[in-house]
Amino acid sequence: MTNHDETTGTPGNSDIPGRGESERTGLPPRARSAGRAGPAGFREDGRGHGREEAREGDRPPRPDGIGRTAYDSHDHAQQVTLRTPAELADALPYLLGYRPEDSIVLVALHDKEGRGRFGGRARLGIPATTDDWPTAARQLARGLVTGSERRGVRPEQMVVFLCREPGPGESGRQVKERLEPLARTLRLECGSLDIPVVEALCVSGGRFWSYCCDDEGCCPAEGTPLGLPGTSVLAAAATYAGIQVRGTLSELRARFLPWEYPAALEQEKALDAAGMALVPRILDAASRHEVAEETLSLAGRIMGRLAGAPPTSGMLPADLRDDDLLGRDEAATLILGLQDRTTRDRAAEWMEGAEAEAALRLWRALARRCVGSYGEHAAAPLTLAGWVAWSTGDELEAREALAMALGADPDYLFARLLHQACNEGLDPESVRRCLRTEREDRGPTTPDEPS
Structure with a gap:
C-alpha cells in the first residue's frame, strides 16, 4: 500500500497491492541483465497477525460509551x-x-x-x-x-x-x-x-x-x-x-538513509570507479562467478570485522562505529557486486545466529553508502536488511527496510515478495529452509565467507 505523500509506503499489517511483475538488477540502465527473482519458499500458511497486548483486573465494561x-x-x-x-x-x-x-x-x-x-x-x-x-x-x-x-x-x-x-x-x-x-x-x-x-x-x-x-x-x-x-x-x-518501543519511524529509517555530508562525494566517486571495473565483469558470463566469489569473500571479512568491534549503546553511535569500519572502496565493491541476483541470494543465507547480526549491520551500512546517483542500487542491501530483520523476528525494521527498497526500485520483485509476506504474517521459516538447502547443496563456502 503506497502513500500519497511518501515515496515509500509504510503500512503496518496491511495488504500490499501489486507493483509490477519484473525486477531489475539495480545496475545502471544500460547494463541491465536477466536474473532470478529471489529464493523460493514463500507459502501461505497464515500465522495470526498483530501483537495483542495485555489485561489486568476483571471488572465488566460499562455499556455507556x-x-x-x-x-x-x-x-x-x-x-x-x-x-x-x-x-x-x-x-x-x-x-x-x-x-x-x-x-x-x-x-x-x-x-x-x-x-x-x-x-x-x-x-x-x-x-x-x-x-x-x-x-x-x-x-x-x-x-x-x-x-x-x-x-x-x-x-x-x-x-x-x-x-x-x-x-x-x-x-x-x-x-x-x-x-x-x-x-x-x-x-x-x-x-x-x-x-x-x-x-x-x-x-x-x-x-x-x-x-x-x-x-x-x-x-x-x-x-x-x-x-x-x-x-x-x-x-x-x-x-x-519484553515488548520494545523504539522511538519513531524517522529514527528507524535514518539507519538506512544515504549519507548527505561531504564524505558522500568521495563515496560516489568510489562507486563510479567500482562500476567501471565490475559491471563489465558481472555482465560477462565467464567472469560473473568470479565476481560473486570476490564479493561474498569481502562481505565475509567485513562481517567478521564488525562482529569483533566493541559494543556501543544507541542506534546512531552504533551506526557511526560501523561506518568507520567500512572503507569507501570496500562499500562500492559490495554495492556493485550485490546487484547480481545470484550473489544477492547467496548473501541472503546469512540470516540466523551470529551471522545475522553482523550481516544486518553490514546491509544497513551499505544502504547508507548508496549516495547521489546510486540511490536505486540501495534496493539490494535494503532488501537483504529487511530479510534478515524479518528472519530474526523484527517485523517493524523488516517492513521499513523493504518499503524503502521498493522506494528505491518499485520493480524489485524480491523486496515486493518479502514485503507482502511479512505484512501478511507468513512464517519466514519456509524461506530460511529453502536457503539452507541451497547452501548445503552448494557445499563448502569460500575461505572468507562465514560458514
Whole structure:
C-alpha cells in the first residue's frame, strides 16, 4: 500500500497491492541483465497477525460509551485492560512498537465476552492534500479488513488514531479540528464495511482529543495530556513482557538513509570507479562467478570485522562505529557486486545466529553508502536488511527496510515478495529452509565467507 505523500509506503499489517511483475538488477540502465527473482519458499500458511497486548483486573465494561469500554490486549499470561480513551492513547506506541508520526493508524477489534480484543493494525502517512484523504481511508480500511479476513477473523469494530504534530504557530487543538474531516471519512469508510469505529483519537502536541466523545468530564475541549512515557500500567506490562518501543519511524529509517555530508562525494566517486571495473565483469558470463566469489569473500571479512568491534549503546553511535569500519572502496565493491541476483541470494543465507547480526549491520551500512546517483542500487542491501530483520523476528525494521527498497526500485520483485509476506504474517521459516538447502547443496563456502 503506497502513500500519497511518501515515496515509500509504510503500512503496518496491511495488504500490499501489486507493483509490477519484473525486477531489475539495480545496475545502471544500460547494463541491465536477466536474473532470478529471489529464493523460493514463500507459502501461505497464515500465522495470526498483530501483537495483542495485555489485561489486568476483571471488572465488566460499562455499556455507556467508548470511554468506558474495556479493550483486552493479551500476551500469553500477562494481561491488561484499557478502559478509557487516555489509556487507549497511551497504548498506541505499544500496539505498534514505535511512536507514530504524521500517521493514520487503524486497529481492529474482535469481540470476546463483551470486550474489544485487539487484532491487526495498519498505518499510513497522512496525505498532504485533502483530496487524497478518501482514497487513503479506503485503502487502509479495506486493506486491513481484507488481510484480517484472509486470516479467518473479520474485525467487528475499529479504533482510529490520527497522529500529527502541530506546525509553526499551530496548536494541537487546531490540528484536531483540521483533521476532523479525515476522521469522519475514516468512520464512514469503515461503516460502509459494516465495521463501526468505536473510538477515533487525535494525538498532537502531547495531548489527545476524541472525535467520538463530547463528555467534558473525560474528553475536554482543550485536550487531555498524554501520560509520561513508560509510566502507564501497560508500559510496565509491556516492559515485563519484553515488548520494545523504539522511538519513531524517522529514527528507524535514518539507519538506512544515504549519507548527505561531504564524505558522500568521495563515496560516489568510489562507486563510479567500482562500476567501471565490475559491471563489465558481472555482465560477462565467464567472469560473473568470479565476481560473486570476490564479493561474498569481502562481505565475509567485513562481517567478521564488525562482529569483533566493541559494543556501543544507541542506534546512531552504533551506526557511526560501523561506518568507520567500512572503507569507501570496500562499500562500492559490495554495492556493485550485490546487484547480481545470484550473489544477492547467496548473501541472503546469512540470516540466523551470529551471522545475522553482523550481516544486518553490514546491509544497513551499505544502504547508507548508496549516495547521489546510486540511490536505486540501495534496493539490494535494503532488501537483504529487511530479510534478515524479518528472519530474526523484527517485523517493524523488516517492513521499513523493504518499503524503502521498493522506494528505491518499485520493480524489485524480491523486496515486493518479502514485503507482502511479512505484512501478511507468513512464517519466514519456509524461506530460511529453502536457503539452507541451497547452501548445503552448494557445499563448502569460500575461505572468507562465514560458514
